[in-house]
Amino acid sequence: MAFWGDYHTHTVYSHGRGTVEENVLAARARGLKAIALTDHGISGYPQNLHPADLPAFLSDVKASREAHPDVTVLAGIEANLVSLKGDLDLTEEWQDKLDLIICGFHGIRVPDSLSGILNFWLPNLFPTKNLRRRVMKNTDAYINAMRRFRVSIISHPLREIPCDLRVLGEAAKEYGVYIELNSKKCLFTPKDFEVLANTGCRFICDSDAHEPERVGDFSAVELFEAAGLDKSLIANWEAFPTFR
Numbered sequence: 001m002a003f004w005g006d007y008h009t010h011t012v013y014s015h016g017r018g019t020v021e022e023n024v025l026a027a028r029a030r031g032l033k034a035i036a037l038t039d040h041g042i043s044g045y046p047q048n049l050h051p052a053d054l055p056a057f058l059s060d061v062k063a064s065r066e067a068h069p070d071v072t073v074l075a076g077i078e079a080n081l082v083s084l085k086g087d088l089d090l091t092e093e094w095q096d097k098l099d100l101i102i103c104g105f106h107g108i109r110v111p112d113s114l115s116g117i118l119n120f121w122l123p124n125l126f127p128t129k130n131l132r133r134r135v136m137k138n139t140d141a142y143i144n145a146m147r148r149f150r151v152s153i154i155s156h157p158l159r160e161i162p163c164d165l166r167v168l169g170e171a172a173k174e175y176g177v178y179i180e181l182n183s184k185k186c187l188f189t190p191k192d193f194e195v196l197a198n199t200g201c202r203f204i205c206d207s208d209a210h211e212p213e214r215v216g217d218f219s220a221v222e223l224f225e226a227a228g229l230d231k232s233l234i235a236n237w238e239a240f241p242t243f244r
């Protein structure tokens with residue numbers, strides 16, 4: 001009775017502390033059957049996977065995969081949502097080379113485009129009174145990203161960015177995207193869990209580890225269970241998720 005894989009971990013390629021191999025070894029030591037390395041990306045920003053490092057990252061993942069055939073090792077990315085149109089800081093070329101695309105909003109990542117800064121980033125960092133309108137726009141931004149990119153997980157919804165969980169959950173179900181229970185910080189209330197579960201969407205529980213010691217931390221599941229939901233709704237509970 002256990003989680004089979006941790007699909008959101010960071011390494012030294014962004015601002016994590018462990019190497020790819022150290023994260024994989026940590027996963028293995030905790031009895032996991034799968035791990036994804038999902039650094040922040042892409043941009044020249046120091047906290048993100050630098051474009052020039054992609055070949056080295058992929059080669060490290062390949063080496064760990066070959067060294068540990070008993071563990072499924074996925075090369076992924078936690079791409080930043082950077083505009084209302086659903087732009088991610090991800091190119092088609094990168095998308096084709098990666099096994100798993102996570103989409104998340106991080107206020108620390110300043111969008112490259114002026115419209116991303118003015119219409120999306122600034123209003124979320126410096127909220128105005130018109131919350132309802134911003135919630136609708138943010139939700140549309142997530143949905144646009146799911147439509148345009150091969151996103152498989154929405155990381156830590158509600159963190160730094162309000163959105164309509166019912167509409168988000170319905171879209172996630174339609175596109176086959178998992179809503180993340182993030183063990184670093186899960187902001188869902190019992191009511192939020194209920195709203196999401198009623199949409200029929202599926203969940204995934206991850207550590208979002210930035211150090212090997214936290215790989216395999218699935219503590220967010222406690223909130224999920226406290227809300228009265230069944231772990232069978234979580235794709236990596238005693239199963240392998242199906243990614244787009």
Ligand SMILES: [Zn+2]
Pocket residue numbers: 078104105106155156
């Ligand atoms: Zn994140």
Ligand SMILES: [Zn+2]
Pocket residue numbers: 008010078155208
């Ligand atoms: Zn993360």
